[in-house]
Amino acid sequence: MTAAREERLQLDAASVDNARTTLLQLLARAGVYSGDAEELIGLVEAGALAVAHETLAGTGRQAPPGSGEAYGAGWRDGSRAVTEGLAGLADRALGAAVAAEAGEDPDARPRVGRMEVERAKVAVVPLYLSFSEESDLDPEVTEQVLAASLATMGVRQRASYPGRLTAFAAEHRPHLERLYATYGPGSAIAIHGRYTLVHSPTSLAVLERLAARPAELREEWDAAELPPAWLDGLTRAWDETA
Known part of the structure; x- marks a missing residue:
């Protein structure tokens, strides 16, 4: 040697x-x-x-x-x-x-932790900014929306969620470009109202969960007492730009 x-x-x-x-x-x-x-x-x-x-x-x-x-x-x-x-x-x-977060069961779905939300933020913001030059949503609401999205998954899935988001954005890029051009920042649609989420990076996380686990997402959305109109508006915008 x-x-x-x-x-x-x-x-x-x-x-x-x-x-x-x-x-x-x-x-x-x-x-x-x-x-x-x-x-x-x-x-x-x-x-x-x-x-x-x-x-x-x-x-x-x-x-x-x-x-x-x-x-x-x-x-x-x-x-x-x-x-x-x-x-x-x-x-x-x-x-x-x-x-540790799963109580020794890595496939369980415990309460979403702060670091899991932070990892989701780090993943979703640059992806969103590849479609829009700006974003706007209250930081506290951002955390609530991401927590509701993450709560639909076990901790193993949460660990690999950045990869899921990246794959989702790549697979649906033309559709997402139409969505944000029509309803996102810079469009004629105001931030306030049913299309509020389209102005936020969290919309990518919500759209991915709507595609993968719609029933679970709506359950967690209601549990978090988030506005139903936001979820309905995002779903409508997605369908209308298909």
Whole structure:
């Protein structure tokens, strides 16, 4: 083994734990609750394993060119064992990251946490701004709408919700462009009234939930005592721009 190779292998468990502890302490100084910080770090760790699994599953199973059949078969078996092991590690890491909020049941639907709402905000705002140059809705109402949307999912689904939103926006981009051009900021439609949500980034989250879990969303909407007209107006705007 070369000296350069040895150098690359020096990031051991103690060093990783040191980096994690340092990050937790820095976040604590910035006012981030330790439980929230642990959850975020856990999701990053689970995501890194999931990406590694996806990468190896897509390219790592091919034996080097010119390999014999026996060598190739052994390569594929070994690659399969590694990728399956990574998949298991990623799943356990995700379960550990969200189990505390789920009461040790990562598929449960507990009360939506503050950090889950914050993650949804970080995901939905840039997506919305790819359709509109501005947004307008009371911050407190924004949190209530996102919480109602997230409450339709288990904690595992909430963890992967940014990916769901990104896929939804990509799949329906032409439709969303028509919707926001017709009813969003800059249109002739005023913010006040039934089309209020179209002026807010939360509209993307609500539309995705209307497509995926309409009954559950309406149940959580009523429980949060949000205006029914907002949901009805967004649904009408979506249908009329189809």
